[in-house]
Amino acid sequence: MRKGPVLSHPVTMELHGDIAVIQVSNPPVNALSQAVRAGLSDTVTQAAEMAEVKAILICCAGRTFVAGADIREFGKPLMEPSLPDVIDQIEASTKPVVIALHGTALGGGLELALGGHYRIALASARFGLPEVMLGLLPGAGGTQRLPRLVPMSNAINMITSGGQIGAQDALEFGLIDQIASGDDIRNASLGYAKTLIETGAAPRPTSRLVCNPPEPGAMDAARAKLAKSARGQIAPQKALDALRGAIDLSFAEGLAQERALFKELMASDQRGAMIHAFFAERQVGKLDEIKGVAPRDVQTLGVVGGGTMGAGIATNALLAGLKVTLVERDSEATDRAYATVSGLLEGAMQRGKLGEAQYGEIMSDCFKTTTDYQEFAQSDIVIEAVFESIDVKKEVFEKLDAVCKPGAILASNTSYLDVDAIAAMTARPEDVIGLHFFSPAHVMKLLEIVVADRTAPEVTATGFALAKTLGKVAVRAGVCDGFIGNRILSHYRKALDGAVIAGASPFDVDRALVEFGLAMGPYAVSDLAGLDIGWATRKRLAPRRDPREAYAEFADRLCEMGRFGRKTGRGYYLYGEGRPAPDPEVDGIIAEERSAKGVIARALSDQEIVDRYMAAMVNEAARVVEEGIAQRPLDVDVTLLNGYGFPRWRGGPMYYADTVGPDKILRDITTFAAEDDFLWQPAPLLQRLVAEGKTFASLNT
Template identity: 50%
Template sequence: MSRQVVHLDVDQGVAIIAIDNPPVNALGHAVRDGLVEALTRAEADPAVKVIVLACRGRTFSAGADITEFGTPPRDPGLHEVIERFDECSKPTIAALFGTTLGGGLELAMGCHYRVATESARMGLPEVKLGLLPGAGGTQRLPRLIGPEKAVTAIVSGKMIGAKAALADGLIDAVVAEPVQGAVDFAHTIGTTSPVRVRDRDEKLAAAKADPAAFERAAADAVKRLRGIEAPAACVESVRNAFTMDFEAGLAAERAMFMRLVTGDQSRAQRHVFFAEREAQKIPGMASGLKPAAIGQAAVIGAGTMGGGIAMNFANAGVPVTLVETGEAALQRGLDRVRETYDISVRRGALPAGATEARMALVSGTTDWARLAEADMVIEAAFEEMDLKKEIFARLDGVAKSGAVLATNTSTLDIDAIAAATARPADVLGMHFFSPANVMKLLEIVRGRDTSHQAIATAIAVGKAMGKVPVVVGNCDGFVGNRMLARRTTECERLLLEGALPQQVDAVVLKFGFPMGPFAMGDLAGLDVGWRIRKHRGVTAPISDVLCEQGRFGQKTGRGYYLYESGSRTPTPDPEVEALIIETSARLGVTRRAIGDQEILERMTYPMINEAARILEEGIAIRPSDIDVVWVYGYGWPVWRGGPCFHADLVGLPEIVARLEHYAGASGDEGVRPAALLRQLAEQGKGFADIGKDAKAAAA
């Protein structure tokens, strides 16, 4: 017998319709059906004067059940449920608490009134899935808060707090408790016939008379969202709210939603949404395994990376100790952390007083004995194997039994580092991305002997920090940097063969990355890659010469580009162009015109090929994990779904053919198609087919 997901209770003239579909009261078919049935009964009951729409559990509805997207529609649809509340002959009041999102807020706006608790937050985040609100959100929200504020909220997908929602007109009252507050509010509205949201037009009048303010808000909302379809559709649909009548605007919204939901961009974004959650499922790990509690943490190294990691602990409410070799370096690190918090407060990203509150959780010491207090220790020292081994050997004699011992290495062998201890089960990699207090990806690197307990704890800590944890295997560069090395090799080749940095960067920007590889290299510092190449005994003819000339990028004002007067804007440098041409001639390479399509293929296909090798070797559990790494760590555009998702869209036979061509042209067997890639192409399969198998294994 199926569980009841909608309940109806009547008390003293008030009908309370409560959704009970944990964990987030998603509006699946059973809920929609139950809502219509309960509303019909309440409306027909002469004892009922007012109807309250509520939810049980920890939150109001988080919206539609997105697992239904792409499946045959089942009546009643959400828009039909909302229409029933909208047309109800009796006043309807939505009682909001927790987070009210997407279809949940659209349902609430279909009610005649809304009340919310002080801590409630609400929003329409569909744009983050490559969609627009498809059940009236783009038509009702402008009628409640005005088109300018509505377009900003819908395009950003950001949540609105109860205080702002009341001031703007989205809700009618802030209450102490949702259901009782809604009942009390019901007694204040009397017998006046309610005005439907669809019939309100006072907030639209100014835009109808002069749309200039709306167009400015719309342009500002989408200015950094080039190439993405959903934000532009959101703007168009909100504009329809004051240029069309309600029914026409609603029909246009629905048509745009259907176009987006079947498009590649929304499919890609929904893929990433599910992939992010799937990445935390580790095959073979006991389902009941609980992460260890981290009451105190420590970070060895108070440099930029170490300080950023310490901030993550403080942001999660975990006391953290920064450990340095000397007082001067320690103080510089603490000062840098404080200044970073101060900047966030000045910009409004953190509330006033946040600096002192966070710094109260951050302490510093040069005394290694303090490490004995920590439940987790993360080493963030210089990327040098001997140094890391020395640190872990020393740490082994100080850290408490059972403490998780992590290294922030981006490339080095976790097993070699763990071998410096007598407790390899407690050792793993926690690879944060720079700046560590901002970037969302956390590569958790499992060594040969790393325990599931340590992995579970690292995942839990990452989630508490607001990171996206992905568990990967141990190899040179792990997943992200190993693939990036392939792109870096192609970058150097493209320059030698005829391209220039600005041409390559333009192609990568057009694809959707926030920066091109050469501008990114200048930002990170070209000396970083130079040191790694020296360690590996490899060369890069152009980049090496730039480094030998002291051109390390933005920090020196010169790299692949010029940065004049402290500017961060890259300017093409004739000296670099001359160096590139001279190097090509010296190495006997005949330069040629290289088209944008070839550049794009060489910037993506070798990485996709390396992803296949990573999967062959078991370094990544599933293709979607690789996609998550590249979306959250390297700026791969989320609306393209990640390298593996993108490869399936292009078609693996096409990628195999082009890789064969480039391998033959370059003589680089590393570009030759991987066995797995070739096999999938021959079988007419894609990376998604591997993902299905991995998901079944994890289950």
């Protein structure tokens, strides 16, 4: 073996016989920085000029192949060489180029691999083009090369969904040529390259292959499907335009069209919003209070309560590799909880998220249900997920305080209640924290980490570390009724109820907000969650309700009639066979309330409904930020994006407010105050930002 010169860190080249091995080493994910692009260009040029080189192998050091662009270059002027030029250079090589893939090949990393002539991957490797998740499409030839290797239906799915596929699917589709045996991708790819040399394999540029045609009607069907599943998003539809170009145009023409579409999306508002969401989710866990603070070790987790939430938390923890003990009140409840968790894990197995052997190991060695709190004696953390009553939680925490080991963390999954009061029930308030999961807990990404007055910094750090283990997006919240998300929710729901009393129907509201980008309207969501949940909260808060509040009563009337939503077959909607249907009886109940209050109904436009929704949300969020319940506006955005269905392509409520202008939000509040000057009181922070000509983004640093 003869080592060649190092041309550019972090890309090196060395010779293994007649194979030039080019290695990228740009930890942690080998991102395609300018230095990497330049290094690849230089080393490929050098290898092409060396007479003794008969094949080129491109691989990566560390735990992964190139996992995408360098996020540090986002929003900055492009520095040469561009990625498309580097890929074109690799593809034009007169010597066979082998790409060795391990870890993840994502975005520009996969586009780089598509520019090689042959691809070999570890069985554990994964592949994806997630650009649509940033409001973009693959801009370095991905839309043109991928359908020349894989069936068009698979290319459409990968590019428009941004999802990943595994090595076995990649082999079956034609994305890769071989799955390496064992775990040493470097040696396996060297062996593959030697075989190619020995068999006289020639370069095989992907661009010269014929594009795989779609099935008849497939493109139109994909467009119609995306109009529903990606409602309002422009990137998936533009990606289909680019894929259409791969079918109808020459490679060069298709590449030019892809680039034009990419530039169009780069200039779009949606791209800016989704980039904001991307960075906000990476910034949200960076807190001064836990900087440099080591979290406590968590291997064993306890759950109190085996209902929907408790079973979901247990399932989430088991899938993350933790050992779980779940306590219920009696043997019938423990059996029911065991069956629920087992069923959820079986569902994960059916979706390919869990192997059969893993399932058996979890159920036999990692999970148990019991009625005995003493089983929590060695748990590292115990999460309470019982009925939302301070008296019930007091009883639970007194038991936990008595049996849990020193240093064990006691966490409450409360949605609204005072975590300081819960912590005061124990002799270890520094070990108490709120961990507010969202239902279904094994699916929803958001975890509000509620830090009480006496919560120790290492306990907060442990909450964030646990969230990462569980695959959650964690947001720090302060203590107040409802924390960040539910507090804001209660405010905008009052505003929407006010819109209904003014003249809109709940079904008008749902339709307008679905068109705005929500997956479900708020009244349909209430039906899904159960109307009795909100009813219990309203009754709990009734003694504190300000007499000046214009309280809408129709939701209470529905609950008094036993209409709790989907679970009772009736709520705002009727639930039978087929799609949920609006219920005229609901309109009658609301009409009676309007009459009793002397309100003459008027028509509200969809835009007014959206304006009320956003003004109420932003106004209360401004208070949440000013009070320190959320530390920054971006914390609010991450919360609403990941827990409340706010459309990602709008960036979050605070980003949206900056887009339309805080002054517009303030004007709307002033307008609506003519109808209800108690609900529509402008937040001081909002008023100050408008007066100073600033945005919410100015508070994120």
